[in-house]
Amino acid sequence: DSGVTQTPKHLITATGQRVTLRCSPRSGDLSVYWYQQSLDQGLQFLIQYYNGEERAKGNILERFSAQQFPDLHSELNLSSLELGDSALYFCASSVVASGSYTDTQYFGPGTRLTVL
Amino acid sequence: GQQVMQIPQYQHVQEGEDFTTYCNSSTTLSNIQWYKQRPGGHPVFLIQLVKSGEVKKQKRLTFQFGEAKKNSSLHITATQTTDVGTYFCAGLGGTGGSQGNLIFGKGTKLSVKP
Numbered sequence: 001d002s003g004v005t006q007t008p009k010h011l012i013t014a015t016g017q018r019v020t021l022r023c024s025p026r027s028g029d030l031s032v033y034w035y036q037q038s039l040d041q042g043l044q045f046l047i048q049y050y051n052g053e054e055r056a057k058g059n060i061l062e063r064f065s066a067q068q069f070p071d072l073h074s075e076l077n078l079s080s081l082e083l084g085d086s087a088l089y090f091c092a093s094s095v096v097a098s099g100s101y102t103d104t105q106y107f108g109p110g111t112r113l114t115v116l
Numbered sequence: 117g118q119q120v121m122q123i124p125q126y127q128h129v130q131e132g133e134d135f136t137t138y139c140n141s142s143t144t145l146s147n148i149q150w151y152k153q154r155p156g157g158h159p160v161f162l163i164q165l166v167k168s169g170e171v172k173k174q175k176r177l178t179f180q181f182g183e184a185k186k187n188s189s190l191h192i193t194a195t196q197t198t199d200v201g202t203y204f205c206a207g208l209g210g211t212g213g214s215q216g217n218l219i220f221g222k223g224t225k226l227s228v229k230p
Contacts, residue, residue, distance in 0.1 A: 002158070033218075042222035043159065043204060056217050090158060104149070105218065107158040 003027065004108035006091050012114045018079040021111045025072055025093030031055065032074040033094070033105060034066055038087040049074055050096070081115045088112050118143050120207045122221030130229050135192040137224035139205035146208040148181055148188045149218065154201040162190075162203075195228050202226070 003026035013019055025032050034046040045058035049068035060066075063081075068074040078085060088110045094103035119142045129135050139148065147166045151159040163172055165181035165188060172179045178191045192199055202223040 002160070035220075043206075043220040045217050045219070048217065058217055092159075104161045104164065105159075106161070107151075109158050 002106040002108065004091060004093050004106050006089075006108035006111050008111060009109065010112050010114075012116065013081060014116055015081055015083060017081050017115075018077065019081065019113065021076040021078070021089050021091075021113075023074045023076070023091030023093075023108055025074070025091075026106055029093035029095050029106070030072065031094045031096060031103075032068055032072070033092040034060075034074070034076050035090040035092065035107075036087050037090060037110070043090070046076070078113070083115050086113055086115045118207075118219055120205060120219045120221040122205055122224055124224055125222065126225045126227075128227045128229065129195050131197060132194050135195050135199070135226055137190050137203050137205075137226075139188045139190075139207075139221050141186045141207050141219075144185050146185075148185075148208075149206045150179060150188075150190055151204045151206060151220075152201050153204065153223070157201075159204060192226075195226070197228050197230055200226060200228050 005024045007022045011019055030051045033048045036044045046060040047066050048056040052068050063079050066076045090107050090110045092105040092107045094105050121140045123138050149164045150162040152162055153159045163179050168185050169183045170181040176193045180189045188205055202225045204220050204223045206218040206220045
């Protein structure tokens with residue numbers, strides 16, 4: 001158990017819908033990262049928050065957004081869902097992230113999203 | 117953009133055989149991390165290498181960071197069925213939009229036949 005929790009574990013929805021994935025980082029970790037894992041693309045970095053502020057952006061679609069709340073939990077919002085959005089979404093947390101050194105990232109169990 | 121390539125994509129071995137996965141970056145990396153993801157599980161941190169030419173060992177696992185800090189390898193000696201999973205390398209991006217982000221390779225999926 002990494003100490004990172006994610007809900008829900010599974011999510012089945014239809015195209016065009018909007019869903020929210022939730023992540024609670026390890027106690028004491030200030031950074032939260034979101035990744036998308038699909039079969040043929042490996043782990044794709046989406047976005048990072050550090051202590052409530054957006055820190056870095058990866059290959060995140062405009063239909064997706066995220067935020068980190070004062071209690072440090074984070075939510076990833078996916079809207080106008082398409083079949084291709086079906087994937088595992090992982091949240092990871094770390095203590096800090098500086099520009100030249102990266103802390104270990106602890107991954108949550110993931111949310112499996114299926115878009116029908 | 118910055119890329120981290122990993123080979124092979126798949127490796128099937130007989131239990132007791134050795135296994136190696138290689139990771140190559142298009143640019144120099146500040147550091148490199150290795151993660152293991154068991155089937156149905158989430159990535160779990162194994163190790164981080166920071167220094168040029170660094171070699172670290174964890175029991176049957178040997179990790180190397182190249183002298184130019186652009187490549188790395190993970191070698192498992194005498195594989196066991198518990199080694200099954202996907203091994204990812206991840207390098208810290210240093211340029212442009214990737215700066216400060218971990219860039220993951222696509223992973224090497226290891227299967228071990230008992």
